[in-house]
Amino acid sequence: MNQAEALAWVAPRTQSNWLQRLLDWKPALVILCLTPALGLLLVFLTYPLGLGIWMSFTDTQLGKPGVWVGLENFQYLLTDRVFLNAVWFTIFYTAAATIGKFALGLWLALLLNQHLPFKSLIRAIILLPWITPTVLSAIAFWWIYDPQFSIVSYVVVDVLHWRTKYFDFLGTPWPARWSLIAANVWRGIPFVAISLLAGLQTISPSLYEAAMLDGASSWQRFRRITAPLLMPILAVVLTFSVLFTFADFQLVYAITRGGPINSTHLMATLAFQRGIPGAALGEGAAIAVAMIPFLVLATLFSYFAIGNRKWQQGGSDE
Amino acid sequence: MNIITRRSVLATGTAVAASLALPNFAMSAIPVADVTPPKLPIESGATLRVLRPTKFVAPDEVIFRENIAKFTAQTGVPVRVDFVGWEDLRPQVGVAANTGAGPDIVVAWPDDPHLFSDKLIELSDVAEYLGKKYGGWYSLAERYGKKWGTNNWIAIPMGGSGAPAVYRKSWVKEAGFENFPTDHAGFLKLCQNLKKNGHPSGFSLGNAVGDANGYANWLLWSHGGFLVDENNKVAINSKETIEALKYAKELQSTFIEGTLSWSDASNNKAFFAEEISLTQNGVSVYFAFKTDPNKAAQTADTDHAAMPLGLSKTRPESALILNAMVFKHTKYPNASKEFIRFMMEQEQYEPWLTGCIGYWAQPLKAYAQSAVWTSDPKIAAYRDTCGNEYWNGYKGPISQASGAATADYVNVQMFAAVASGQATPEEAVREAERRAKRFYR
Numbered sequence: 001m002n003q004a005e006a007l008a009w010v011a012p013r014t015q016s017n018w019l020q021r022l023l024d025w026k027p028a029l030v031i032l033c034l035t036p037a038l039g040l041l042l043v044f045l046t047y048p049l050g051l052g053i054w055m056s057f058t059d060t061q062l063g064k065p066g067v068w069v070g071l072e073n074f075q076y077l078l079t080d081r082v083f084l085n086a087v088w089f090t091i092f093y094t095a096a097a098t099i100g101k102f103a104l105g106l107w108l109a110l111l112l113n114q115h116l117p118f119k120s121l122i123r124a125i126i127l128l129p130w131i132t133p134t135v136l137s138a139i140a141f142w143w144i145y146d147p148q149f150s151i152v153s154y155v156v157v158d159v160l161h162w163r164t165k166y167f168d169f170l171g172t173p174w175p176a177r178w179s180l181i182a183a184n185v186w187r188g189i190p191f192v193a194i195s196l197l198a199g200l201q202t203i204s205p206s207l208y209e210a211a212m213l214d215g216a217s218s219w220q221r222f223r224r225i226t227a228p229l230l231m232p233i234l235a236v237v238l239t240f241s242v243l244f245t246f247a248d249f250q251l252v253y254a255i256t257r258g259g260p261i262n263s264t265h266l267m268a269t270l271a272f273q274r275g276i277p278g279a280a281l282g283e284g285a286a287i288a289v290a291m292i293p294f295l296v297l298a299t300l301f302s303y304f305a306i307g308n309r310k311w312q313q314g315g316s317d318e
Numbered sequence: 319m320n321i322i323t324r325r326s327v328l329a330t331g332t333a334v335a336a337s338l339a340l341p342n343f344a345m346s347a348i349p350v351a352d353v354t355p356p357k358l359p360i361e362s363g364a365t366l367r368v369l370r371p372t373k374f375v376a377p378d379e380v381i382f383r384e385n386i387a388k389f390t391a392q393t394g395v396p397v398r399v400d401f402v403g404w405e406d407l408r409p410q411v412g413v414a415a416n417t418g419a420g421p422d423i424v425v426a427w428p429d430d431p432h433l434f435s436d437k438l439i440e441l442s443d444v445a446e447y448l449g450k451k452y453g454g455w456y457s458l459a460e461r462y463g464k465k466w467g468t469n470n471w472i473a474i475p476m477g478g479s480g481a482p483a484v485y486r487k488s489w490v491k492e493a494g495f496e497n498f499p500t501d502h503a504g505f506l507k508l509c510q511n512l513k514k515n516g517h518p519s520g521f522s523l524g525n526a527v528g529d530a531n532g533y534a535n536w537l538l539w540s541h542g543g544f545l546v547d548e549n550n551k552v553a554i555n556s557k558e559t560i561e562a563l564k565y566a567k568e569l570q571s572t573f574i575e576g577t578l579s580w581s582d583a584s585n586n587k588a589f590f591a592e593e594i595s596l597t598q599n600g601v602s603v604y605f606a607f608k609t610d611p612n613k614a615a616q617t618a619d620t621d622h623a624a625m626p627l628g629l630s631k632t633r634p635e636s637a638l639i640l641n642a643m644v645f646k647h648t649k650y651p652n653a654s655k656e657f658i659r660f661m662m663e664q665e666q667y668e669p670w671l672t673g674c675i676g677y678w679a680q681p682l683k684a685y686a687q688s689a690v691w692t693s694d695p696k697i698a699a700y701r702d703t704c705g706n707e708y709w710n711g712y713k714g715p716i717s718q719a720s721g722a723a724t725a726d727y728v729n730v731q732m733f734a735a736v737a738s739g740q741a742t743p744e745e746a747v748r749e750a751e752r753r754a755k756r757f758y759r
Contacts, residue, residue: 062412063416146576148587170524171579256579257525260734261731278726
C-alpha cells in the first residue's frame with residue numbers, strides 16, 4: 001500500500017446490527033439499565049406493600065383467601081382498646097427512646113470527639129450493642145429483667161442489701177414499658193453516636209479556633225458552631241432512628257410478647273400476633289397498614305422541621 | 319410449660335437419651351388387636367420432608383430421628399426432618415399452606431389441621447387402623463384429629479403434653495396438707511400457707527402460650543365457666559366466670575412476685591432453683607431434676623397431682639396435642655401415610671414415649687399399659703393427658719376462631735387484668751366478651 005492510499009484509507013464502515021443500534025439509542029439504554037432496579041423494587045417492595053394494603057381491606061385468613069370487606073378491619077380496630085393502646089405505646093416508645101438515644105448518643109459522640117487514648121479501640125467497642133443481633137441482646141435483657149434471676153436484683157438485694165424485695169421489672173405496665181425503652185436506648189445509642197461522630201469530624205477545627213480567639217465559651221461554641229453544622233446529619237440520623245424504633249418488633253416480642261396484659265404491645269408485635277399465630281391475616285395487615293401514616297408523618301417532620309436548609313446554614317428561619 | 323433449662327439438658331439429657339435408646343429396648347406387653355394395615359403401596363422414588371416442633375427433652379429428638387432412620391432402612395424412602403422453634407411453626411405451616419409447596423408432613427400444633435383442613439389429605443384409613451389395633455383413641459385425641467362435626471380424620475395426634483400440678487411434697491406437708499387438695503378452698507389455703515412458710519407457689523399469667531393458658535383455663539373450667547357454648551355463641555360473661563376471676567385475685571396474692579410476666583420457661587427455672595414449691599407444668603420440670611445426679615433429694619421430694627376439680631366432674635385441663643398432618647401438595651401421599659403409621663407402631667412409638675418419660679403422652683389407649691407409666695409412679699398424673707375432656711374454645715367447635723382467641727390470649731388476659739388489680743371482674747369479663755365476639759363473628 002503506498003502512502004496516498006494509506007492516507008485515503010478509512011476504516012470500512014461495517015453494517016451495524018440491530019442490537020448495536022438498539023444500544024446506541026438512548027431511551028432503550030435507559031430502560032435497560034433501570035429494569036433490574038425497578039424489577040427488584042417492584043417484586044420486593046411494591047408487591048408486598050400493595051398486597052399488604054389490599055389484604056387490609058379483606059378478611060383473609062392464613063391458608064384461606066378472603067373477600068373484600070372494605071373498611072371493616074379499620075372500623076373494628078378503632079373500637080379495639082388493645083389496638084388503640086398499641087398505637088399509643090408505639091408513639092410513646094418511639095418518642096421516649098429517641099430522646100434517650102439522641103441525648104446519650106450526642107453526649108457520647110462529643111466525648112469520643114475528644115483526644116482520648118486508644119480512641120479507635122474505644123470507638124470499635126462502642127459499636128458492640130449495635131452489631132449484636134437484636135434477638136441476642138433481647139434475650140440478654142430478658143434475663144436481666146427476669147423476676148427471679150435478674151442480675152440487677154441479685155446485686156441490689158443479695159449483695160448490697162439496699163432492698164429486701166426483687167425488682168418486678170416486667171410484671172406491671174409502667175416498669176415494663178420503661179424497661180423496654182431502656183433496652184431499646186441501649187441498642188440504639190451506638191448508631192446515633194457513631195453517625196454524629198462522623199458529622200462532628202467534618203466540622204473544620206478552624207471554626208473553633210476562630211471562635212476561641214473571639215472569646216466564645218464552650219457552650220457558645222456548641223450552640224453556634226457544633227449544633228448548626230451537625231443539623232443535616234442529625235436530621236438524617238433522626239429519621240432513620242425514628243423509623244427503626246417505630247417499626248421495632250424483636251425486642252418487645254422477645255422480652256414481653258406485649259405483656260403484661262397488652263400494655264407493651266407495639267403495632268408491629270400486635271400485627272404479627274393477630275396475623276400469624278391468630279391467623280387473621282387481614283386484620284394483621286390492617287394494623288401494619290395503620291403504621292404507614294405515622295411513618296410518613298415522622299419522615300416529613302424530620303425533613304421539613306429539622307432538615308430546614310436555611311436554619312442549617314445559620315440563616316434565620318423566617 | 320414443657321421447657322427444660324438448657325443447662326440441665328446439656329448436663330444429663332444426652333446421657334439419658336443414649337441409655338434409653340439402646341437397641342435392646344424391652345417392649346411392654348401392650349394389648350394389640352390383630353388388624354391388617356391399610357394397603358398403601360409406597361410410590362417409587364418417594365422422598366419425604368417432615369417439619370416438627372423442636373424438642374425440649376433431649377430424647378424427643380434423638381429417638382425421633384432413630385425411628386426415622388429405621389423407616390428409611392425398611393422402606394428405602396429418604397426422610398428429611400426439620401425441628402423448628404415452637405413459635406416459628408405456625409408461620410412456616412402458613413406459608414406451606416398458602417403456596418402449596420414445602421414439607422409433605424407437618425407434626426403441628428392442635429389447631430393447625432383445623433385452620434388448613436381443606437389443604438390436607440384425609441387420614442381416616444390410618445387413624446381407624448391405629449385405633450382398632452391399639453385399643454382406640456383417647457377422647458381429646460379424637461376431637462383434635464377429626465374435622466369438627468364429621469367422622470373424617472384430618473390429622474393423626476401423636477402425643478399430648480399435659481400440665482397437672484407439680485409440687486414439693488415436704489413443703490406441701492409443712493403447709494398442712496398430707497394429700498394434694500382437690501377443692502378450691504383447700505387449694506387457696508395451701509397456697510396461702512406455702513407463702514407464709516416462705517415457699518410460695520407460682521402460676522403464669524403472662525403471654526405464655528402453654529403455661530398461662532393452662533392455668534387460666536383451669537381457673538375458668540374448674541368454676542364451670544366457658545368461652546363459648548355448644549352453638550358457638552360467646553358465653554364467657556357468666557356468674558361462673560366472675561367467681562373464677564374473684565378466686566384468681568385471691569390466689570394471686572399468694573404467688574411469688576412477677577408471675578404476670580412469666581414466659582413458658584419461667585416456672586421451670588424457678589422450680590428448678592427451688593424458688594417456688596408448686597406450679598403447673600409438663601413433665602419437663604421433673605425430668606430436669608430426675609436427670610440431674612446432684613438433685614436426687616429434690617427428685618424424691620417432687621410429685622405431681624391433678625389440679626383441683628372444683629365444680630368440674632373431670633379434670634379441668636386440656637393438652638397440647640402434637641397433631642401430624644399431610645398436605646395435599648405432597649407427591650407421595652401413600653409414603654406420607656405410611657410414615658405416620660410407622661411412627662405410631664409400638665416398635666417405634668414405645669421407645670419414644672419411654673425415652674421422653676411421658677413428655678408426649680399417648681393418644682392411643684393401649685399405650686397406657688406401657689412400662690413407662692409404672693416404672694415411675696410419680697408421672698402417673700400425665701398418663702391420661704389425652705383423655706382430658708376440655709379443649710381450647712370449650713364448648714364450641716375447634717376452629718379458626720378458637721385458635722385465634724387462644725393466640726390473642728383473651729382468656730389469660732382477662733384473668734391477668736383482675737389478678738393485677740387493673741380491672742374489676744365485671745370490667746374484665748366484658749372486655750373478654752367483646753374480644754371473643756370478634757373472633758366468633
